[in-house]
Amino acid sequence: QDVLVDVQNVKKYFPIKGGILKRTIGHLKAVDDVSFHIHKGETLGIVGESGSGKSTLGRVILRLLDPTEGSIQFSGTEISHLKRRHFRPYRRDMQIVFQDPFASLNSKMSVAELIEEPLLVQTSLTRLERKEKAIEIIEKVGLRAADRLKYPHEFSGGQRQRISIARALITNPKFVICDEPVSALDVSIQAQVLNLMKDLQEDLGLTYLFIAHDLSVVKHISDRVAVMYLGRIVEIADKHSLYSNPLHPYTQALLTSIPVIDTDENPAPKEEKIKLTGDLPNPANPPSGCTFRTRCPLAHDRCAVERPELTELEKGHFVSCHLYTQEK
Ligand code: SF4
Ligand code: MG
Numbered sequence: 001q002d003v004l005v006d007v008q009n010v011k012k013y014f015p016i017k018g019g020i021l022k023r024t025i026g027h028l029k030a031v032d033d034v035s036f037h038i039h040k041g042e043t044l045g046i047v048g049e050s051g052s053g054k055s056t057l058g059r060v061i062l063r064l065l066d067p068t069e070g071s072i073q074f075s076g077t078e079i080s081h082l083k084r085r086h087f088r089p090y091r092r093d094m095q096i097v098f099q100d101p102f103a104s105l106n107s108k109m110s111v112a113e114l115i116e117e118p119l120l121v122q123t124s125l126t127r128l129e130r131k132e133k134a135i136e137i138i139e140k141v142g143l144r145a146a147d148r149l150k151y152p153h154e155f156s157g158g159q160r161q162r163i164s165i166a167r168a169l170i171t172n173p174k175f176v177i178c179d180e181p182v183s184a185l186d187v188s189i190q191a192q193v194l195n196l197m198k199d200l201q202e203d204l205g206l207t208y209l210f211i212a213h214d215l216s217v218v219k220h221i222s223d224r225v226a227v228m229y230l231g232r233i234v235e236i237a238d239k240h241s242l243y244s245n246p247l248h249p250y251t252q253a254l255l256t257s258i259p260v261i262d263t264d265e266n267p268a269p270k271e272e273k274i275k276l277t278g279d280l281p282n283p284a285n286p287p288s289g290c291t292f293r294t295r296c297p298l299a300h301d302r303c304a305v306e307r308p309e310l311t312e313l314e315k316g317h318f319v320s321c322h323l324y325t326q327e328k
Helices: 054-061 084-091 111-122 127-140 145-149 157-169 187-204 215-219 239-244 249-256 301-305
Strands: 003-018 023-039 043-047 069-074 094-097 175-179 207-212 224-229 232-238 311-314 317-319
Touching: 003 054, 003 207, 023 054, 023 207, 023 232, 043 054, 043 215, 054 175, 054 207, 084 094, 094 157, 111 127, 111 145, 111 157, 127 145, 127 157, 157 187, 207 215, 215 224, 215 239, 215 249, 224 239, 224 249, 232 239, 232 249
Parallel strands: 043 207, 043 224, 094 175, 175 207
Antiparallel strands: 003 023, 003 069, 224 232, 232 317, 311 317
16 A cells, blocks of 8 residues: 655654743754554544644644654655645645644635635635636535635534645645544534545545544544654554554553443443542653553553663554563
């Protein structure tokens, strides 16, 4: 299978300024040495609490933020060092759908203007060609052609998210980063939008990076899932291995918080599950060794002094936790 997006050892550090002179006194390691790849046509889910660095990672891949270090390849081309101007040709192929459609849509622009704007900026299509494309994509996302003339506030949250999706897809991208696109929606609407995104993926041959803060949202849409904690991937695996055999205590805790319906075919697990306690530590001052140790019920001496490496335990199933590796 072809790799479309290849991210290797990417870091994004933000300087922390302090003192009267506002000098740099440290760094917030929002993304700290992250590597993964996404195949063509695949969906990689990325899950983590707010503050885990998942949105920053998405913005770095799309070059909305410059990476501090590391390699990002898109279709075999290194894009991590491209200046804004040189990145423009790739921008059409790589789009993003944000969480809050109300905040990301300019309320003074009509739906037609909003959806056609990327074509205006990124292509040289004529007015008529833009209009035709807009009508085509509006209908594809389940709105009516006549809705073009309305304004965002005339739509429900779910419909507004469809407008954002249309805006992202109108340039025929190959790759779409979905940054919590359904988190702000009611549960019943979430399923509709997720199904739409899945249908569009098949229809248009899209590759997705799907960011979410809980494992239930990405379960149906993802092929593989990565779990992030304080800027690092702590576990990454094929969806089925991750949900049936979570190895990292943090992943286990996240799965425990998804309600299980106890039926005969699907009995709720009896054994004591790992509960997540406490808050995410300050990312500007993370714990030594394993950064999860302050919340991990299985933490032991080694966890405070040695940082666990992401290690492949089964084919394609990687975890970073000392429970699975020998002390060197
Ligand atoms: Fe818990 Fe230690 Fe594993 Fe970290 S390395 S997850 S603290 S057991
Ligand atoms: Mg976010």
